[in-house]
Amino acid sequence: MGVNRHPFVKDKWDERAYFLVQDVLYEGMDDGHVSVNAGISDLAILAFIRATCSRPGALSKDWFDMSGAIAKWASVGGENVMSVSALTFSRDGFLIKLPDGTIENGAQRGEIDMTRIKALYEEAAASGYTYSMSLTPDTVAEPRRAIDLIILYCWRRALFKVQYEGMSKAEIASALAARKEKSGHEGGMPIGARIDAAEAVTRFLEGEKAFLPELKGEPLLVALTRAGGFGQDEMSTKQILSVFQRAAQQTGFRPGSGGVNNLRRGVMVGVQKGSERAGFDPAMHAKKVVNHRQSGHGCREVVYEDTLATTDAMAFLCGRVPQPIESLKNLSNLRVPELAKFRTYADVPKKDPVQKLLSDSPELKQLHAAITKQEVVVQELEKLIVKLEKKPKKEQKAIQDRLEAVQKALAILVAEEARMGRYLRELVLYEKQMQVYKAGVEALESMPLHEMRMRLEVNSYEGVTLESVLLRYGCDDEDVPFEVESILNERISGKGKTVHTQYLVKWKGYKESRATWESKESILDESLITSLKEKMAIAAGPATELKAAPEKKAAAIAEEPEKPATELNRSKDDERVDERAAAFWAEQKALLEELAATVQKATVERAVASSGIPHESKTATPDVAMRVPMAPYSVRNIAWQKEEALAKSFLELCSMGMMKSAAILRLSKELDVPAETIRKQFQQRRFASRSDARRSGCVKRW
Structure with a gap:
């Protein structure tokens, strides 16, 4: 009898895993570790898969290219699997009710027409693989919504007509020609744009959401060029899969867990649970998400019956209400950010013991020895041909044929050595990643709870709108302000005459770990600084040294002689611990x-009581001072x-x-x-x- 195994393991992309990946990409673009074009492209691919629950084969033409169906596809739907014309955005705002009961009146809505590759084959059901899907808000925060990220991607590629407003036909033609150059479109507003970026964004949000007619035939998802611009080639299946692999590595998920189906199953489970809460038939809605067409397909019950949480079975034993419990072994809880340091083979140190998989490989040594042997034979034959120049052509031809045969064999060995080398380098990288991951998981067992919570914390993006996202990332507008939520701390920076005060700013909508040190001049609201001083004064209590104003501290430091670098360059953690502990020690003293x-x-x-003095005289002052x-x-x-x-x-x-x-x-x-x-x-x-x-x-x- 076969063992009835669970269809899927638990390391799937739940909501928090998806949000963590988004935060890593946003932070990478903010810090300059990820190019804006690459970051927005990855966010858009994740959004497309989440919104449409599609496989990579539905977004690219790799598979039917192999089957020779490209000619038939071109006659039916054009050269692209998905063109810009397949996407449409609604002019008016979409009214939605958020979980907290508030009403949002300006949410974005769109539709996408999809034609699956299977529609080309005779066994496909009539119109079964051609369908339209609605794109509506899937999260509360606007920077996380799939529909908004797709808009951001299209804006970055300069596909909207409003971005070309005011340009003449010749200027538009010149801008379109520049897009087809080898470097591609660099991103943002088109070359020679007449309209201001902020005005274009405002007009787009007011309803001017049509695409430029000349660009409707371009592929909807394009690969980046070597220069980092948006090219003209449609993104391939391999490139789509690499987005998930790259995102998993950057976020620190278990190596090998970054598959597209992880996110697709997570979407299906979310639809199932949401339909249950709303009182709908969960099976029917889940099937429609999986199949994208009429119901009745039986794959959901067999394959997709899964959950991202464990069952609270003990609730039934003690009579309490069962609760959904997140698995302790899902991708989010077992996240190891240190994995991001080892993305390629070049990141593995040369002296690392895991490199022995490459240097001590017997197969590679055998190939190298065979190549060396063949190279010696080639050299001998070449010398022999030189000596036989005056010999009959028949003898020369025999040696020449033998030389060509040996050279072909040598080329095969060299290619095999290169293939084996690539495989072993990938193996070295994977083994190193697994070492780091296992060590990180072991460290999680003893990690303090507050550190664990910080690792799993995600940005709320409260107050961050689609308008600010389009300007900051879609147009490279560095003047878009971040809203200050509070000031967490202050410090004295610099030395000598350059000493100045800095403040640790907590930005609204972003987690505390993203707080940054800013100068006093960058704080526009003086009340925030006043509020910090009041909190510090209350916390300090009688500790007079903490009541001194930051200006007095700076003046005192400026008068002192310069200290060694080791004293001035204390770690940020020590500074924060010292300042927080000062008030505590004043109270404890x-x-x-x-x-x-x-x-x-x-x-x-007790000493007076043991001396035998009557009770009445215990409080009287003795004639002789008692030494106690x-x-x-x-x-x-x-x-x-x-x-x-x-x-x-x-x-x-x-x-x-x-x-x-x-x-x-x-x-x-x-x-x-x-x-x-x-x-x-x-x-x-x-x-x-x-x-x-x-x-x-x-x-x-x-």
Whole structure:
């Protein structure tokens, strides 16, 4: 009997995995690690697959080129699988209701006409592979919507008529001719554009969404040229697949998990779950997404019955409401960003042990030896031909034929060596990626929770509109402002006369890890700086050193002699930990002084009680000053009065990112207590907690 296996493993592209990939591409374009044309092209391909749930074969002509159907396709639908004319955008805004109940009146909507390659064959159902699909918002955030990303791609390629507004026929013809050059269209507004980019975007959003008639015959998805521009060749299946492979590597997903079907299945599951929540028949809607045509196909029940989450079966045992639980082993939770450092074979160090797969390969050594042997034979035959110049032509021809045969064999060996070398280099890269990935997954088991949450956090893009995206990425407008949400911190930068204040800015719609240090002149809203100073003053409390204005700090630093580079170039993390901890230590010192006074008072009272003095005279001042030994200012006495103060201090430092050993050293320095005393106290506390847990029959962690 065969084993009934689950049809698919769990490492698929769920919503968060898709959003993480988008964020990586946006961040790559912002930081200059990814060219804008390449980033927008990848975002558009992901959007097309998500919006249409299509296979690469529906977007490219590689497969039917092999079958010889190109001639028939040209007579039916043209040279392109998908042309610009297949896409249409609605002039008016689309009214949608968002999950929070708000109504959006200007959402984008479009339609795309698709003709699958199977429509060319006789066994295809009548009109079964020719259909139109609606493109509507699929996410709340505009920069993530598939329809908006497709618009951004078309805008970057300068396909819209409004982008050519004001140009004469000759100027338009010149701009179109430049698009066909070897370097391709560089992206953005067309060459010789008369209209301002901002005005063109405004008019587009107001309804001027038609394509330039001369460009409707171009392929909808085109490959980039060597110069990085948009070319004229339709994107191939291999190039579409490479988008997913590249995106998975950049984001840090498990090597080999970047397939198109991952995203397609994720879309299908999302439609199924959404239709269930809306009260529709989930099977019918899921089938339509998978098949793109009439219902009745049976593949969904057999193949696509899957989910991105595990089942909360234990809920039925205890009577609580079942909840959808995300699998702990999906792509998002097992993300290892360090994989992005190893995208090609050149990224693997030459001295890495994994390189032995290439250098110690017996097959490659055998090929190299055979090539060397054949090269020696070729040299000998060439010398022999020179010697036989005066011999009969028959003898010369025999040697010449033998030389040509050996040269052909040598060419085959050289080609095989090159093929084997490519394979082994790919193997080296894959093995290195798997090493990094496995090490990263092991590190996840002990990673602090706040670091894990930061790794899985995605941008909300709150307040980021399609207009700003079109200007910033579609037109390379660097003056499009980012909105400041808050200021997180401040620091003094520079040295000597160049010292100045910088502020850590949290941008609206972007996660905290994307915060950047900006100068005071870049902060247009002074109230944000005032708000930061007020928060710092409240947090500092009695600590007068934190109440000083940043200008006074800068002046004091400017008067001091220049410090060594090692002191000035402290890490950003240490600066943030020091500033956050200053207020905390001011509060802890006051608390510890109060506890020390309480301990002293209690010690005096116990000494007086043991001296036999009557109760009435305990409060009277004795004639002779009584020498009572000062209670030691130790962790044990402090913990005797308020043990949680020490525990809070330790946990607070650890939450700031300190190692346990470093936190103990910091406590030792601030409390003037030997580190060994603090370490022993923690060991005793943990031992007592575990003993109590064993006696009570439960597990207790401190």
